Amino acid sequence: MKKLFTIILYKPILLVSFFFAAAQGLYGQTLVHGTITDAKTKETLPFVTVTFVGGKQGASSDNQGKYRLVSNSNYTQIRITYVGFKTEIKSVEPGKEQTINIALTEDRQLLNEVVVKSGKKPKYRNKNNPAVELIRQVIDHKEKNRLESYDYAEYRQYELLNFYLSNLSDKFKNKRIFKNYQFLFREQDSTAIGGKILLPIYMEEKLSQNYYRKSPYAKKQVIEANKQVKYDESFIDNQGLSSYFNRLYQNIDIYDNNIQLVTNQLLSPIADHSPDFYKFFITDTLKDQSPQLIELSFTPRNTNDLLFAGKLYVTMDGNYAVEKAVLTVNKHINLNFVRQMQTILSFEKNGDGKYHLSQSDLKMEFALNKNKGGGMFGERKVIIDSFLMNSPRPKPTYDGPEQVFAANSENKDNHYWEANRPDTLAPEKAGIYKNIDSLQTIASVKRTMDWVTLGLAGYKNFGAFETGPASTFYSFNPVEGFRVRLGGRSTPELSKRYYFETYGAYGTKDERFKYFLSSTYSLNNKSIYSFPQNYIRASFQHDTKIPGQELQFVQEDNFLLSFKRGENDMWLYNNIFRLDYVHEYDNHFSYKVGFKNWGQSPAGALYFQNVIGNNVNNINTVKTTELSLELRYAPHETFYQGKIYRVPIVDRYPIFTLRYNQGVKNFFGGQYNYQNLTGNITKRFYLSQLGYSDVIVEGNYIFGKVPFPLMDIHHANQTYSLQLDSYNLMNFQEFVSDHYASINIDHNFNGFFFNKVPLLKKLKLREIIDFKGLWGGVRSENNPANDPLLLKYPINSTTGLPVTYTLNNGPYMEGSFGIGNIFRLIRVDLVRRFTYLDNPEVSKWGIRARVKFDF
Template sequence: MISLIFSKKSFTLLLFITCFAVCAQAQTVIKGFVRDAQTHAPLAFVSVYFKGSKGVVSGEDGSYSISTTNPKNTTLEFSFNGYRVLRKKIEVGVTQDFDASMEVAEMASVTVNSRKRTKYSNRDNPAVDLIRKVVDNREHNRMKAFDYVQYQQYEKMELSLTNKPEKLMHNRLLKNYRFLVENQDTSKIEGKALVPVYIEETISNKFFRKSPSKEKTYVLAKKKVNLGEFVDNDGITRYLNSMYTPIDIYEPNLMLLSNQLLSPISDLAPTFYRFYLGDTVELDGIKLVKLTFAPRNVNDLLFRGSMYVTLDGNYAVQKIQMGLAKHANINWTKELRIKQDFERGADGRYHVVMSNILSEFALSKKASGGLVGERTVSYKNYVINQPAPDSVYEGRPEVYVDAAASGADSFWTANRHTALSATEEKAYTNMDSLKNMKSYRRMMDWATFLLAGYKSAGPFEIGPVNAFYSFNPVEGFRLRFGGRTTPKFSKRLYFETYAAYGFKDDRWKYFLSAAYSFNAKSIYSFPLNYLKVSYQHDTKIPGQELQFVQEDNFLLSFKRGNNNKWLYNDIFTAEYVREFGKNISYTFGFKNWKQQPAGSIIYEKPIATGTSTIPEITTTELSAEIRWAPHEQFYQGKVYRIPINNKYPIFRLRYIAGIKGLVNGDYNYQQLTMNIFKRFYFSQFGYADVVTEGGYIFGQVPYPLLTIHRANQTYAYQLNSFNMMNFMEFVSDHYASVSTDYYFNGFIFNKLPLIKKLKLREVAGFKMVYGGVRRENDPAYNKETFLFPTDEKGQTTTFSLAGKPYMEASVGISNIFKLLRVDLIKRLTYLDNPDVPNWGIRFRARFEF
């Protein structure tokens, strides 16, 4: 009996082993990842199955694994709402890898029996009803809905060169830097290798209080790559911060790549987006529904992607993945991915725990190489609605707790939320080695010369090269040569000089300056704290205060109309400049200015027998200026700061007092000027830059000392000038002005057939100034002051703005070849003034996203 039992067991075991072996032989196993075909972002919860059989869903990272023993299962299908069904023929009986790339489905219509296409509609659309519930609960689910929030934040920003691995290794430009290209990361973008060239890390403790509203950041440590003296390292940080602004998905509009984009969770979202419901899944007992979205107009600067929304009554986002629409009207950007993960806290709400933004930039969509920027932020240790002492919120919004910790490797190893990859770790040492290489320094030196116009010569810099040669009606052909010292010469003392010669007037011009830095930093880098004295003997166009360019720049030599109003100047200045951490700065100055008329300008007074010519006038001024630019961002160039505009205004208030008798000053007067700049964002409708300014001069002065309104007689479109106004055409002792440039970002052109493929963008502008000259300063009433200039026909060429404002309006097309802007400008008033244009075409070159 026992033997029989054992025999039966043995037979059963043998039968089981035999069947298992047969089944194992016939088993088909497929594994891999599912990704979006365009963004390469992993797709979670994709249905993977053999037709007619049960299947699996992809994981959080897009991974899947499925097996079958049915030899008839030869086609594997991938199904995901909003995407085309993907079918893959497979080999039966073997284990194989397959990474699926899913294409977004055409969402414009569905096929019905009548063979007509039904347009997408928001009406009776459950997906639209759901997104509206998410919008309605937006404020409830935001972090700022709580009275108090505390958490720790780890942030990592990276810049990497990218190309196909073999192209990077054989790039001739990188042949001397083989150690860089060997440090590759091939996991982030499929088919490409990334070589990190810049990394910045920050660990902070964050505190938020709802009432009274206050945010405080305690920076525990900060660490970043130093790219050397030729690069504004702090400017790179500011630029990256502006490009990759931290994302709050519940904000109606998101700042990204220096643009404001409409969020899929906004009141206007159903107007500009299409929404589709996907599968419902369950996570930790909470039901989630997938919501897919895409732009109604594929050329609009909008997102496409998917989010998972909780069905627990909060309608909170549990996960979101999105990228830019394929044909979005944006430059230089091949790819953009945004991903945010949320976790349910003890309070039942969902808090963001990870946010990642990755974008790849290249000269064209087809370029294999480019630059990748990435910002990853992780959050942990949330403390909700537990008040912190009031002392926590005192002082500046951001403070450093322990600067010494920034350099301690042990601190970073212990406190990073996620360890760096081996590639990222090595980037720190690689870039430190790179900046000390002679070949790198030589390459950056020549790059600075070509881009900024300065060439290093030890402790000196020669330049700017674009001012070495120019011409004008007074000087004729003009040559100039100059340079300045660098911190290699001294960290405290800075000198600058140039000499110029005009071959028509046979005169030498020159400039000398010396500055002392009180904080041992460059007098061109933040925060400024220096005293500077200078003397200039040179020519000048009255009323010109150019930004970001030298007045004798070669390109500005080409001017329209009569360009014969000039001055010879002898100017001595002394100024003290101080900047503070809250982007407040002040300037105290002294200026002694002797000006002699040149060209067609003559300083004349009426006398009984005719007119009396005044050869020159001298003024001595004391001035004070305060400037406040909250949250200002900029990249520091060799001479000028290149602003990174944001939504915050910039205020400037200046007071000048002219003192008669002080160092030969001829006049007593006071001048007060207020200037405000503000960028206004209108989401899908673009943005507008608005500048308002007002000024008043107290005292009796001749017209050369009045406000000479900034005109433009070049063929370049100047943002801060009146482009249809002649030089010295209008003067005022009191005035108010407004200047607006509106950028539509392709809102109209994106909807026009054929034109939308060119990615052009519309711009419009309007400029106005209204003011006047009081009788005491008007030569028509006061015979003791200077006569307004006249031309060779005896016609007056300088006027006051009494009675009506000066106005001009423009329309234009920008983003031509991703670079050029062309404006058609119409002058609206004072059309009868002599030699003035009614219409004009102006050009402007600008890199923009």
């Protein structure tokens, strides 16, 4: 008999409502109390069910594992039940008060499929399946059982986040560098998540008061106390580390249709269409509970899909609420680097009969190899108490940002934490704060952190200054030949308010020096990369540039971008002075005011020419002066926050950007008057099991008369890397516009189709499609064919054919089909260009690749 599914449970937590039956009898009162612990870890177990055998009286242990059970009846035994642990029965003496402490052992018995002895296994069907009928009742009652069903709610929340290097070998533990630091390691059962030997590397605790209001919608968290491991700021940004770990271990809401896990969304087992993707089985009925519970087990129909496996415990009191959920993922799931995962959600009954989340415990282990070797294990535990419903607070309580830190929240002493933690912190965890400080004193650990920083960030730290990025030290191009560059930036060790960046470069072919200088001053006494930003920056750059290419997250002289297809000999020498002021607000609205003085001189095969009379006139420099204003609104935006960088995390919320540039003639040498208006909307759309789409819509209009270098030179890509924000089969400077509209759709199916193909699903590949469309043109007033004083579009000096075109003959379109997750890092796309195929030196087909670390 084959097992249909296997669910292994670790330390589950079952929350059961208090139910007391008052019965009068001839016997004295029987009072039993004590503490319930995990026999293996010795940790206390909250919300364990304790009942008298043969009766209805029951209770559950509190957050400290303490229970109290009382009855006037003549019971002689108590039953202790806890999902995932073996049921214990203890004898008691009737009519007496007694203390009985209980240590529960885990029950690792695997769930087997229920088989009808007919010689043939029945086919699983949704129709006439009582388990499916039950889950549909849960789905129908979702809205009335979630937090959002209340007009107002508030509660107190405690969070504990731990991270460890996991599954370490005895050889690693016994290395000479740890000879005097054996106290750092934590031993546990080798069958548990994380393996036998753990090395703590991070810990964080939070105590907060939380407020919810339905209309107008508001959700606010006031963090009253926050405590975390602190690393040497020379290597690690502690705020960024906290943001990253909290991003990996987010809150899980079982009532959401899709649940965020790491960077993916998994379909909830109680999503609207979950019976189409899950198999459900009724595996137990807990009749000695009040209310009675049904144990509902579930497993994916396709084990490679982004789905959970586990159990739900559903109340049979008419609410059809989830009182407990145990979620895991199987080893075949198309989820990178996740070796094991388990989350346990417990819910508590309110006075109105509804349920709210009272505790969650999420454990995950990450590793390069899912079957063996070391990894990283993390656990996030959340306890919610003091839940209050429909008690409105004054309006200012709900105003302001979603998360605020109370004054002195990071300065609470140990006495405060001991008095306010809702759960006792195990001694081995309480010592982590001190132990990490000891770990950082090891010289070899410091050296390792230094080299890891260089390898990942590309910078070598020298205290107040760091040099890099290493990928730009050497590159080459047709104009400069071999290019060497050396630069760096200041660090918060020098100052959190002042920030400097510089580099110098030299080309062996053009024999010219290039350089960049930048100085930034923070106006809010925070790092300029910390949210919310408020700074002023001045910079000057004298360097080369490909027209129309402005790479945001990759240095333009990155060595890997030196390799390009086709001709690439039209460049610019730029002199750019910028002065910018940036101000972000807590609601994620920001504005940027700028001044830019820009001189562009042609380099390589590029030239600036117009016609005066019958004579061709060479222009050495096009100079402009711009005043700019940028408005940006990014609701709920979060970042991967580094020490001196931050990267926005793509989420389902849209980002709106509006930019206005005003060219001013005769101001600091500016030669043109014009206005440039650009609007941009970016959003990720999650489509459940069909993956997600990243969509960018943009429009632009230039008012005024300008030469082609001041138009929008559309972002092209002649490298062999796949660039999502560029047109990958468009040549540099191929198209210019003074007005345009564009759409960019990149859809990742997350392996939805490949997971159904037997030969492909083991490779865990992911299919991707991409489409880019660009509609634009040049008005007659800006067409050099109509005005000889305007700069002529460049012509290839060898072939005599035009290099630059307009989009007046229709849109530019390209699309691609990609295969992602190759070796869990590489995406390769086959790109097809659909329009303007008659332009010279263009490619109809191309193969592009990019490296992306993805879960």
